[in-house]
């Protein structure tokens with residue numbers, strides 16, 4: 001039934017379909033960035049206001065430096081593929097939050113956060129680039145918007161979605177909260193689906209390589225992450241980013257492709 005509804009909606013609103021960069025996957029897109037990004041930026045500000053930024057200057061600057069390098073690489077890639085308009089309205093930001101959870105997340109429009117607890121697992125700048133590439137990929141692939149679109153379908157069903165967006169701004173805002181778990185302990189991100197995770201892994205590998213970071217470090221980072229999660233550390237990233245042996249396996253398989261983008 002749900003699938004039929006999706007197909008019907010796509011037929012009715014031809015524009016409600018978007019294409020993910022790099023993978024070319026078609027995705028449901030019922031919310032435009034002009035509607036979504038202001039909500040995202042509000043929520044990001046709320047999170048930052050309720051947390052402390054790290055006072056570790058070296059690490060904070062590293063997070064920003066890696067973020068900007070990967071951002072530039074993504075912008076170049078999108079320009080080369082005539083997809084720059086997908087980044088319209090983006091306002092990139094890369095912050096390091098003082099929190100022992102091994103976590104990192106992104107919100108639509110390029111709002112990213114790392115927690116200090118993940119910095120040891122990253123080990124060095126290349127490790128930061130692994131996580132950064134992955135989180136930037138979630139943002140660039142509009143995974144949050146896709147999840148909200150699915151939520152809209154579930155909650156508002158047959159109601160004309162344009163009407164819903166226009167007449168029910170509160171419900172739409174609540175959906176953002178649901179999609180992003182803003183009120184939850186893990187800050188800003190509920191687990192993504194396996195599809196979104198593997199897509200972000202694949203795209204992230206290519207983005208980090210384009211930015212000049214060695215993609216061969218990605219499976220090593222996830223191995224360190226897996227080893228850490230066996231201890232008593234806060235689950236953070238492991239909760240919002242379920243680890244699977246297949247993830248490391250898949251990354252290893254994708255390295256030859258990513259290496260083509262690796263600039264020495």
Ligand SMILES: [Zn+2]
Nearest residue numbers: 192197200241
């Ligand atoms: Zn993820």
